[in-house]
Amino acid sequence: MTQAKSSPADAYTLILEAIDVGVFKPGDRLVESDLAERFGVSRTPIREALQRLETQSLLARDGRSLIVASLDHNQMAELYVVRRELEGLAARLAARHATSEEIAVLRGMVEADQALVDDPPALARANRRFHKQIHLASHNRYLVQQLDLVHRTMALMATTSLAARGRGQIALGEHDGIVKAIEDRDEDAAYAALKDHISIAFMTRLKQDADTRESLG
Secondary structure, three states: OHHHHOOHHHHHHHHHHHHHOOOOOOOOEEOHHHHHHHHOOOHHHHHHHHHHHHHOOOEEEEOOEEEEOOOOHHHHHHHHHHHHHHHHHHHHHHHHHOOHHHHHHHHHHHHHHHHHOOOHHHHHHHHHHHHHHHHHHOOOHHHHHHHHHHHHHHOOOOOOHHHOOOHHHHHHHHHHHHHHHHHOOOHHHHHHHHHHHHHHHHHHHHHHHHHHHHHHO
């Protein structure tokens, strides 16, 4: 019964979510039959979903196999440039268009996330929710679509910058500043605060990568 109701969109969402939460990591091989059994759907929608993910560069070819793609240094830098600008724009528009209820939700997220500061995986999930809420508060569907694509690609990074020592607490302080600017309806301050937040996250990730190379060398 489940298989009869399955669709490529369902299969695509299931695989994408598994990549996003780290069930499938960069370099992992994805096999049609294994995925069909895992998710309880037929192989045809799985095949179509894999083709779609490959087209979006979330999967890559390794011989005849499909693997979860990974980002090299240049790709990561390019992604952060785009993310910084789009996220900044989302914050600017949120300061202009967000309802009082949306702002209250953002404030509540910042306060609630303090309990997660020592749990990087949970904080990373909360961080995604926080940023998504800002995207939605921009009230610009086209911007939300582009940011969804950026954040899907972010899932190709095997680690979170929030795992760096002390980064979680600092990031929450940055979130507080972003929400304060949105609460004040200060578009320029919201834009700058979110851009700075992304820049610091990028620098943190670069340091993590450098430390990893040093430990391996």
